[in-house]
Amino acid sequence: MGNSKPIGVFDSGVGGSSIWKEIHKLLPFENTIYLADSKNAPYGNKSAEEIIGLSIKNTEALLALDCKMIVVACNTATTNAISVLREKFDIPFIGIEPAIKPAALQTVSKSIGILATKGTLSSALFSKSKEFTRDISVIEIIGEGLVPLIEAGKLESDEMILLLKKHTEAMIAAKVDYVVLGCSHYPYIIPQLKKILPENVKIIDSGEAVAKQTLSILLKNNLLNTEEKTPTLQFYTNAETDTLQFLLKEYSKKISVEKKDF
Missing domain, CATH: 3.40.50.1860 (Rossmann fold)
Structure with a gap:
């Protein structure tokens, strides 16, 4: 065998x-x-x-x-x-693929955030997943600058925290209750995201x-x-x-x- x-x-x-x-x-x-x-x-x-x-x-x-x-x-x-x-x-x-479907099915606030790369958010496969989000508000954020910092091992750096605060502003303002991570690098920054996002927000990766x-x-x-x-x-x-x-x-x-x- x-x-x-x-x-x-x-x-x-x-x-x-x-x-x-x-x-x-x-x-x-x-x-x-x-x-x-x-x-x-x-x-x-x-x-x-x-x-x-x-x-x-x-x-x-x-x-x-x-x-x-x-x-x-x-x-x-x-x-x-x-x-x-x-x-x-x-x-x-x-x-x-980003776990959009479970977030869309479980959201109570009818507002979810997606943190992903430009290459994922602009792809055909990603646009197909939008059938699950017709009745909810979706805040799509390009995680500009995050991958190079993770590649450099700078998970806890001030630079990382500032960048995450900037990237999550619109999501927090839109009262999202789920954040979908659309990049396999991003699970490494879940502890930092949890410190910044409101306590009720659930983070989903694939x-x-x-x-x-x-x-x-x-x-x-x-x-x-x-x-x-x-x-x-x-x-x-x-x-x-x-x-x-x-x-x-x-x-x-x-x-x-x-x-x-x-």
Whole structure:
């Protein structure tokens, strides 16, 4: 069986490691390979052509490492490139989309906020999700400047707090009761967001939903690893390794983090 082959995960940097954590929590025996394309981060302000090109490059790198399926742990790459990837490569792909539907269904104030990159908010896939928000007010904010700070590990910096205060002003004014995170980097700043947003505001990200979908696709394609032994958890970045090691410090004894050109 090819079931012990790794699950490949890629993102425009370190943020998708928030998705990887949820996948590893749900599927602790799966071998995984994570590619952080930090050299080209952020993807959010690139053209669709550039994003598709980078997504193909990352996919080819993971296929060369014998991955059995690929999780596109980047909202911008999912919304702009996943249909191309599915057409071009004969392997299951899982994408990540902002969790707009649960927020739209659960909001009491009928007002929700979406914090995402420009590349996600302007994509066709994102505009399709608007069918869920017809009767509610949606405050869309481009999280300008957040990804570079997260990539630099500056989660608690004054610069980060000022930026988050600026980005959440319109949401607070509109009395949103849900904030949807539309970028896999953003779960790392949930503690900071909680300090700024009113207490009643719930923050939703896509990590858990992506992990459940990964399990479902593995089962459907008969790809689940049935060997219950310690998995190999490899992380590769084409920039410095410090931020990735910092964000994954609770896994430091189980993972390997290396710099690699891809």
